[in-house]
Amino acid sequence: MHAVSPVESSTVETPAGAPVRDLRRVHIHPDNWYPLAWSHEVKRGKAHGVRFAGEPIVLVRTESGKVFALEDRCAHRQVPLHGGVVDGEAIRCCYHGWTYDCTGRCIDVPYLGRERLPNGVRSYPCREVEGLIFVFPGKAELAETTPLPPLGSVANRKYKTRRFGREVACHYSFMHENLMDMNHQFLHRRQMGQMRARSLGRRRGDDWVEVDYTFSREAGQQPIGEALVFGQSRQGTKKKHKDVMTIRTQYPYQTLQIRTSEGTLVMDLWIIYVPLDAEQRTNRTFGLLSVKRPKLGFLLDAAWPLLVWFTERIFKEDRWIVEREQEAHDAQGADWNHEVFPVINELRDLLRQCGAPPVRRIVPIEPVETEAAAQPCAS
Amino acid sequence: MHAVSPVESSTVETPAGAPVRDLRRVHIHPDNWYPLAWSHEVKRGKAHGVRFAGEPIVLVRTESGKVFALEDRCAHRQVPLHGGVVDGEAIRCCYHGWTYDCTGRCIDVPYLGRERLPNGVRSYPCREVEGLIFVFPGKAELAETTPLPPLGSVANRKYKTRRFGREVACHYSFMHENLMDMNHQFLHRRQMGQMRARSLGRRRGDDWVEVDYTFSREAGQQPIGEALVFGQSRQGTKKKHKDVMTIRTQYPYQTLQIRTSEGTLVMDLWIIYVPLDAEQRTNRTFGLLSVKRPKLGFLLDAAWPLLVWFTERIFKEDRWIVEREQEAHDAQGADWNHEVFPVINELRDLLRQCGAPPVRRIVPIEPVETEAAAQPCAS
């Protein structure tokens, strides 16, 4: 065990008794790659509007199939470009036809000469991999040197992967804590029966924290859905499972892996919670759940609908509870949680440290409309 | 007539010309017993979430049938306990299984030793009587010496009682004023025809005010529904009724009684308006409407559906108008009422005096998360 005391790791910045930032108001750090859509949501020759932390972003798939990402507001009158028309490799605003290329440059205003074209809109670094469209919402110059995250076993043909996700009305931190604290399987007692998690130890680095668990069944039989997802109990009930579950937050992503005592990875989950609104009180979850194919691979295919049903049930219960947590925070105006589990306190510390630095709320200053602005062009 | 001048009674605290508190912002006094649910809403072995003035409260009926009331937030992560599981005489939070007894003490955390149990949650004095579950939301030490209110004739077998109520989107004071000002039966002209109320006089004590009315019909026949509820007109139309209606606000409850000239109580209504939200701009009404059984009691039973229909119609009209009053207050930001009826001005004065004292709005201070808090227990 390589446990790092959460106390030691936070001593420098939070002396004894000093208050710390309310985690539920810590914004996710923008200098990372975030998936903003599934590939199939952005059809060829179409534009698709998404949001990252309140910023409207349009994803455009050109006629050649390339995807690019721009600020989803026409420079002219601020209307969403996603209502526009893809024109070759460019996007034309639906209102007055202003046209932008993949860099955001304005390349045409139908009623203005080419020499008078106005400024364009912000563009975002954008990459498409494994059916996900990733955008880099932070400082664009950091995108080149920031790698895309490894996506678990999605590219490994020995695994079958379920893509899932939806909107959840809570801060992303509640999602990380929910998954990492396996004592919460009491919430899923109807799906999983009575299980007891035992934490084997935790490890911590600069931008990650992870914890290992084993499980023992306290009563009842293992449900079939659970056997499919987490692997069949290899020792029968009432005994300690030798399988080890490792949950890791590698900021800002999270993974959950189950390995047998022989070291075989039988389940591999990669998941991310992307803030939608400016307050970051909602998120869209993108998950890749990979299950190792058994020797008779068709059995997994046959049982797949059951696995889908089982994971949807679990996810529904988790969504319900984290949305109640967010509601409590909204009502109480602060984080009154009384956390007693050291792994979770360490995770909270990590999410605070790796999050965006505090910002003074930016009050937009009305753009000054001067004589110059009122004078530019022809009729 | 024993009229008490509203001027005299308010002179001390509001010298001539001095402003008074906006009644619509006066909170109801918490040091009273308030019904928060009907008994049938809290089933054996189940928990039921309610609210009092923005405070979430869970009512738990244990397996032995006893009811207790706790703050509806788990001490751990603030999620609602009403989503939990009743376990014998205790309630177990649905998320991580923290367990509380009827005093709010935490008696189990499945993954912590008994010696390390954290603090629990607030409990509320709670009593169940005549199908209502009463809670004392104020200072618990006053509950013992504060009697439950008498509930009209509900326990008297000579009366048949209708229990009714629902949520209304207005401050409770609009409800008191609506019922006490019988000049408002113009609102119910379609149900009652043209009636003229005459105020016989009013009386006032420290925590109550009451007024007597007689009625005369100005045109048309007495509708059957009205005859059922208010008693059949004993003198025919166009003459003055000898029946006397007495409406009383005995803070914070209200009653309406109709007595014949011989002194027989023919109708007895007990009603209370319980604030739901923190701003107290919504309330849940609980009413007990008792009607004296005639000699041929089955006639009342047979006509009961008509009585239900009639009272629902009346209640619907009242709800519509008081919600419009609240909307006007919201839009105007203050109480612009121009009340000319002395009884109502006296009632308003009473509701101000008996209400909760003004509070500075409490801004929650973020609970400080210190090293100590981050350190408590094992993994």
Next chain:
Amino acid sequence: MHAVSPVESSTVETPAGAPVRDLRRVHIHPDNWYPLAWSHEVKRGKAHGVRFAGEPIVLVRTESGKVFALEDRCAHRQVPLHGGVVDGEAIRCCYHGWTYDCTGRCIDVPYLGRERLPNGVRSYPCREVEGLIFVFPGKAELAETTPLPPLGSVANRKYKTRRFGREVACHYSFMHENLMDMNHQFLHRRQMGQMRARSLGRRRGDDWVEVDYTFSREAGQQPIGEALVFGQSRQGTKKKHKDVMTIRTQYPYQTLQIRTSEGTLVMDLWIIYVPLDAEQRTNRTFGLLSVKRPKLGFLLDAAWPLLVWFTERIFKEDRWIVEREQEAHDAQGADWNHEVFPVINELRDLLRQCGAPPVRRIVPIEPVETEAAAQPCAS
């Protein structure tokens, strides 16, 4: 061309580089006649509630058929008078029966003597013309000297008129700009095909601005719906139309007229955008679209459903886009538009100059309830 430079016209009040008011926060000037309802919405013997810029107004049609307009709040308890009962030439509040005549004077309180009648409510100058009920929400003494606007060709039997309109969730200025900038027909490409507008010049006066356009078809055939509304293309496709469209904002109204090269007025639109809420972020549009009857007038009648369908489609697209503009303004907190078309900058300047002067937001002071107020009358 009589173009007035937008620079010159705004120099005095906005020196170079000085900020100007955010147009989207400029309130419409109340000292004008505004239609608040269609005549058919206010039935004989009925009251109808409407709003102007957050002020609730009740329109009452008496039993003699006359229409008058009052503040839509009973002086007694502020409930809406539109829920009341028309009684001859007066309106009786539904709650306690307070009664007001067409001047807003309180003429009856059923339970008070005539000598004690309280003050009444505000009345508004009100006129009914061509199926519209106009109200003057500003200083009533100016109503007499302020003429009703001319309503295009609605009264001319050589034209057939469609009355239309609905609520749109945006500031009225977005509506004016939308109609006046004909470069926006790109928005209607599905209905109109590819048209190119050419601005011939603009003119400006103290309280008006207007612009002329001609159109040329860039591709495709003229759709039938468009031919009906705008007149059939008289020169075939690909050539320049000789028809001239003139769009004029004559504050606060707007008109759009199409004339043939011989000077015949073939289409005549009168339109107004009446703010509904206090923030003026919603409006109700009232439009009168008059089309010149051809020699065989029945052809226009036969084709009318197609014209209705066509204009509804156009209007739906316009509504969608201006509501997106308002949303962007709400999200950005300021007007980030980058307008390059001089006509529109001139229009914006006009709307700012003619709008209501800036107001400090009025915080209502709670009406002081004194001894005097608590004392007035009998029981």
